[in-house]
Amino acid sequence: MRYLPLTRADRAAMLETIGASSVEELYCDVPDGALLDAPVDLPSHLGEMQVERDMQALAAKNIGASSVPSFLGAGAYRHHVPATVDYVIQRGEFLTAYTPYQPEIAQGTLQYLFEFQTQVASITGMDVANASMWDGATSCAEAVLMACRATRRKKAVLSGGLHPHYREVTETYCQYSDTEVAGRDGNPEQQATVEELGELIDDQTACVVVQYPDVFGRIQDHTRLADLCHAKGALLVVVFTEAVAFGAIKSPGSFGADIVCGEGQSIGNALNYGGPYVGLFATTQKLVRQMPGRLCGETVDQDGKRGFVLTLSTREQHIRREKATSNICTNSGLCSLAFTVHMSLLGEDGYRRLATLNHENACKAADAIDAVPGASVVNDSFFNEFTVKLTKPAAEVVEALVAEGVLGGVPLSRLYPNRSDLDNYLLVAVTETNTDEDIAALAAALKEALA
Amino acid sequence: MTFATHTGNRGLVLEEKLIFEQGQPDRTGVDLPEPKGTKSRLGGLDRESDVGLPGLSEPQVVRHFTRLSQKNFGIDSGFFPLGSCTMKHNPRLNEKVARLPGLADLHPMQPESTVQGALELIDTCAHWLLVLTGMPAVSMSPAAGAQGELCGMMAIRAALDARGENRRRVLVPESAHGTNPATAAACGFTVDSIPATEDGRVDLAAFEAKLGDDVAGIMLTNPNTCGLFERDVRKIADLVHAAGGYFYCDGANFNAIVGRVRPADLGIDAMHINLHKTFSTPHGGGGPGSGPVVFSEALAPYAPIPYVVRNENGFHLVETADENDGMKPFGRLKGFHGQMGMFIRALTYMKSHGADGLRQASGDAVLNANYLLARLKEKLSVAFPGYCMHEALFDDSFLKDTGVSTLDLAKAIIDEGFHPMTMYFPLVVHGALLIEPTETETKESIDQFCDAVLSLVAKAESGDAEFFKNAPYLTPRRRLDETAAARKPVLRWQPETA
Numbered sequence: 001m002r003y004l005p006l007t008r009a010d011r012a013a014m015l016e017t018i019g020a021s022s023v024e025e026l027y028c029d030v031p032d033g034a035l036l037d038a039p040v041d042l043p044s045h046l047g048e049m050q051v052e053r054d055m056q057a058l059a060a061k062n063i064g065a066s067s068v069p070s071f072l073g074a075g076a077y078r079h080h081v082p083a084t085v086d087y088v089i090q091r092g093e094f095l096t097a098y099t100p101y102q103p104e105i106a107q108g109t110l111q112y113l114f115e116f117q118t119q120v121a122s123i124t125g126m127d128v129a130n131a132s133m134w135d136g137a138t139s140c141a142e143a144v145l146m147a148c149r150a151t152r153r154k155k156a157v158l159s160g161g162l163h164p165h166y167r168e169v170t171e172t173y174c175q176y177s178d179t180e181v182a183g184r185d186g187n188p189e190q191q192a193t194v195e196e197l198g199e200l201i202d203d204q205t206a207c208v209v210v211q212y213p214d215v216f217g218r219i220q221d222h223t224r225l226a227d228l229c230h231a232k233g234a235l236l237v238v239v240f241t242e243a244v245a246f247g248a249i250k251s252p253g254s255f256g257a258d259i260v261c262g263e264g265q266s267i268g269n270a271l272n273y274g275g276p277y278v279g280l281f282a283t284t285q286k287l288v289r290q291m292p293g294r295l296c297g298e299t300v301d302q303d304g305k306r307g308f309v310l311t312l313s314t315r316e317q318h319i320r321r322e323k324a325t326s327n328i329c330t331n332s333g334l335c336s337l338a339f340t341v342h343m344s345l346l347g348e349d350g351y352r353r354l355a356t357l358n359h360e361n362a363c364k365a366a367d368a369i370d371a372v373p374g375a376s377v378v379n380d381s382f383f384n385e386f387t388v389k390l391t392k393p394a395a396e397v398v399e400a401l402v403a404e405g406v407l408g409g410v411p412l413s414r415l416y417p418n419r420s421d422l423d424n425y426l427l428v429a430v431t432e433t434n435t436d437e438d439i440a441a442l443a444a445a446l447k448e449a450l451a
Numbered sequence: 452m453t454f455a456t457h458t459g460n461r462g463l464v465l466e467e468k469l470i471f472e473q474g475q476p477d478r479t480g481v482d483l484p485e486p487k488g489t490k491s492r493l494g495g496l497d498r499e500s501d502v503g504l505p506g507l508s509e510p511q512v513v514r515h516f517t518r519l520s521q522k523n524f525g526i527d528s529g530f531f532p533l534g535s536c537t538m539k540h541n542p543r544l545n546e547k548v549a550r551l552p553g554l555a556d557l558h559p560m561q562p563e564s565t566v567q568g569a570l571e572l573i574d575t576c577a578h579w580l581l582v583l584t585g586m587p588a589v590s591m592s593p594a595a596g597a598q599g600e601l602c603g604m605m606a607i608r609a610a611l612d613a614r615g616e617n618r619r620r621v622l623v624p625e626s627a628h629g630t631n632p633a634t635a636a637a638c639g640f641t642v643d644s645i646p647a648t649e650d651g652r653v654d655l656a657a658f659e660a661k662l663g664d665d666v667a668g669i670m671l672t673n674p675n676t677c678g679l680f681e682r683d684v685r686k687i688a689d690l691v692h693a694a695g696g697y698f699y700c701d702g703a704n705f706n707a708i709v710g711r712v713r714p715a716d717l718g719i720d721a722m723h724i725n726l727h728k729t730f731s732t733p734h735g736g737g738g739p740g741s742g743p744v745v746f747s748e749a750l751a752p753y754a755p756i757p758y759v760v761r762n763e764n765g766f767h768l769v770e771t772a773d774e775n776d777g778m779k780p781f782g783r784l785k786g787f788h789g790q791m792g793m794f795i796r797a798l799t800y801m802k803s804h805g806a807d808g809l810r811q812a813s814g815d816a817v818l819n820a821n822y823l824l825a826r827l828k829e830k831l832s833v834a835f836p837g838y839c840m841h842e843a844l845f846d847d848s849f850l851k852d853t854g855v856s857t858l859d860l861a862k863a864i865i866d867e868g869f870h871p872m873t874m875y876f877p878l879v880v881h882g883a884l885l886i887e888p889t890e891t892e893t894k895e896s897i898d899q900f901c902d903a904v905l906s907l908v909a910k911a912e913s914g915d916a917e918f919f920k921n922a923p924y925l926t927p928r929r930r931l932d933e934t935a936a937a938r939k940p941v942l943r944w945q946p947e948t949a
Contacts, residue, residue, distance in 0.1 A: 001808040003540050005893040006815050014822040014894060018838075023814040026821055026838045027711065029680035034716040036810075042582050045805030048544050055799055058575075059553030061568025065561065072558040075786055082481060084513055086550070089735075092527025093520035096541050099737035101533070101873075103933075104926040105865055108523035109736040112516070115470055118943040122503040128942045131737070134594035137786035165786040172755070172782030176608050176639035219494040249496045263786070270550075273569050274559030274787025275594065276739030288940065294737065299936035302921070307928040311936040317597070317633035318876075322642045327633035329597045330727070334735030341516055344470050345480030347506035352498070356486040363489050381494030402562055410560040417771045432483070 069438035070407040073429025075241040110308035113296035123246040124260040125253020126282035131294040132336040133279025136263030140166040141173035147207035158183035161214025188216040188387040207235040217382040226256035247355025268342030278335035292326030358384040362430040368443040374450035385429040394426040400449035467518040474505020522927040534873035534885025537728035545796035559787035570766030576798040585715030588751035592789040599723025599742025600634040609753040609781040618667040626877040651677040651835035668697035674704040676877040678842035688718025707841035710810030720747040730797035741793035815890035816841040826901040847882025854916030857882040862922040867903040
């Protein structure tokens with residue numbers, strides 16, 4: 001086996017040094033009958049060529065989102081990832097390192113984490129960010145738990161504009177910690193007002209969670225909501241699923257948000273059929289000690305040179321055990337590196353231009369779709385994703401579009417399987433990767449499907 | 452010979468500023484088309500202020516991250532015996548396959564008809580895990596080991612709720628990884644610690660005495676964090692079951708027994724598998740991981756959404772709690788469907804090894820660890836007697852009276868060109884040194900490591916504590932002031948203000 005270097009002679013010599021007669025003897029503590037004497041019922045080892053061929057055969061049974069005009073979003077977005085990103089993250093010194101427990105030989109990881117934290121804090125408009133979470137949905141759940149710790153309250157109010165997966169994960173995380181989750185049902189045609197959300201805030205409410213832009217693509221100013229939350233002693237959590245958006249729209253920090261968290265996949269990371277992604281998590285200086293996850297901080301070494309270390313670990317499970325702020329251990333290290341490299345390449349000009357291009361393409365697609373009989377764009381505002389009302393069930397239309405070689409969007413019925421009132425709505429995302437030809441193909445296929 | 456250089460660089464060891472200190476407003480590392488000036492539909496919330504990101508060209512970015520990489524130690528750099536983390540070789544084939552068109556560029560919300568290969572891949576990966584563990588069900592969605600624990604413990608909580616029982620106490624050995632008690636607490640359980648015996652296993656009498664009708668179950672790592680197989684594991688399973696509780700097994704150390712022992716034969720109810728350990732998906736400087744959880748018949752109905760089933764139309768992804776009659780999912784743990792990129796790598800790894808190679812891998816891992824144990828025990832103090840599994844544990848009594856601590860020794864090991872062992876974990880051993888060589892190391896590299904450690908121990912015994920207190924000497928940075936970092940946290944770069 002190509003990964004296993006021990007020779008027969010090595011094994012014999014090593015057993016002799018150990019004083020054991022066989023490898024099986026080393027397993028002497030395994031209870032009687034539990035030690036297998038032959039391989040389990042699975043195929044035998046394969047050479048590299050054969051394995052690659054088998055895996056390619058599986059890949060060939062899929063239609064890749066980059067092989068056809070594709071307009072899917074709903075929390076995962078296809079963007080162009082520069083070649084440099086993949087080169088950097090495949091460097092063995094990054095790929096095959098671990099959590100920087102020995103900072104003297106992990107300054108590479110630590111310095112990019114410090115840069116990552118600064119980038120995330122910058123785009124969200126917050127004071128500080130952590131070294132990443134697992135994904136946007138778990139970040140949202142952790143934000144709610146953090147708000148409960150910080151306010152010593154036990155209720156979260158979730159806006160109807162929150163991605164259903166984020167809501168479900170938050171409910172799952174809260175269900176066994178006596179935390180009440182309240183909220184409103186989402187509606188693409190009608191947006192809850194600040195007053196309507198405000199009615200749900202009581203003296204036990206730890207936080208209100210809104211998504212910006214929301215799951216239907218709408219963009220709303222949350223300044224008044226922040227003020228209302230703060231007046232009632234609650235925190236405002238702003239969630240996002242598209243990190244490119246903050247290149248074009250005001251940062252959540254400018255509203256007075258207390259926690260801003262969401263999905264960082266859009267920058268530097270492939271779609272990967274849903275994972276691994278990278279949760280971004282930012283907050284105010286005041287709340288930093290309530291944060292979950294790893295934090296990298298600046299310090300000096302014994303020669304007085306600047307260096308970086310993991311810090312404030314007294315919040316974490318390996319020190320605090322059952323009293324930790326979260327059970328998270330490993331985060332999304334390599335995905336956060338991909339984010340950092342892509343963001344470094346973009347810089348101020350590139351990041352803002354990328355966002356503008358996304359928005360312009362989305363505007364173009366919205367106009368093209370609006371011109372299709374039987375399809376109308378619902379949104380007044382959007383960044384690169386909007387909801388379209390159709391005259392037929394969206395799931396059927398999407399299947400018809402597949403037959404035409406177009407991945408036309410996400411039917412809301414996929415996100416809201418129990419809401420038959422949303423069956424005719426389609427969520428369409430448009431990024432810089434979509435060409436004019438893609439948009440024309442979508443409009444033409446929609447026209448045919450709706451005829 | 453040491454002398455100061457003008458740049459602060461030392462040959463190939465290059466100083467590197469933060470990107471924020473090298474940016475220029477007019478630079479960029481991407482060429483994007485000029486926007487057309489379309490009227491915005493951003494709801495009047497157009498960004499007006501700068502984000503504050505530096506501008507760098509592509510060559511600057513490449514050089515920056517290349518230089519940073521050179522300040523890192525990875526498995527590719529050298530021997531990395533970080534106990535309990537399983538730093539084995541990460542095959543490049545796995546990376547190549549994960550990037551295949553048709554795998555890397557699949558959107559998670561594509562219609563099922565367009566992702567049959569992806570669902571088959573998840574199902575195949577699940578099948579391998581089921582056969583290797585002997586268990587009837589698996590949830591693939593947990594994002595990492597710690598979330599796998601959450602998945603298992605939430606299923607236990609859901610099963611207890613379904614039985615109408617208000618059991619809230621979870622027994623956790625003192626030697627457990629910190630995520631175990633943190634996870635139990637996150638599920639609303641209280642943690643009751645079980646002491647260890649003098650041979651590093653669960654104290655069976657103490658465990659039995661703690662059982663009662665308020666006990667939800669036990670969280671036990673096996674092989675345990677001392678690198679030992681829990682001899683009484685079946686008795687523990689029988690006792691906890693007889694008391695009405697469940698057996699959660701932390702499968703972090705499954706790599707020691709994969710292909711040789713099926714956890715199902717030990718009586719477990721749930722176990723997470725760290726794909727980034729046993730199945731060699733890269734650790735990536737701290738993730739991403741992946742932590743699928745296998746379940747017994749008793750807990751299987753409570754597994755979270757989503758999951759893949761096979762029906763007459765092919766593979767189908769169940770995404771709602773009320774779709775399937777027999778199932779009572781406790782909820783959803785993650786957006787979308789799990790760490791697909793890690794399933795691809797893990798399956799590639801498993802297919803490369805095959806049933807025979809996986810068995811060889813666990814055997815060689817255990818052989819390497821016992822060889823290292825045999826070589827070091829002449830000088831180092833072994834924590835517990837007998838053979839170990841995949842990692843060897845020592846306490847710091849061999850350093851008594853030398854003035855050198857476990858930390859000091861680890862720092863001196865860095866100068867020798869190795870990544871140190873895990874230090875001060877597990878907590879049940881004073882000044883613990885946990886050393887895991889893994890199966891992908893040669894005898895030669897283990898010998899070199901052992902020779903180096905033995906020479907350092909001789910040096911410590913000779914009374915040169917001062918040498919150790921100041922190690923490492925040869926690294927890009929020397930010991931860092933962690934106290935100062937925590938006292939006044941600086942967690943981001945800030946522009947200098949006048």
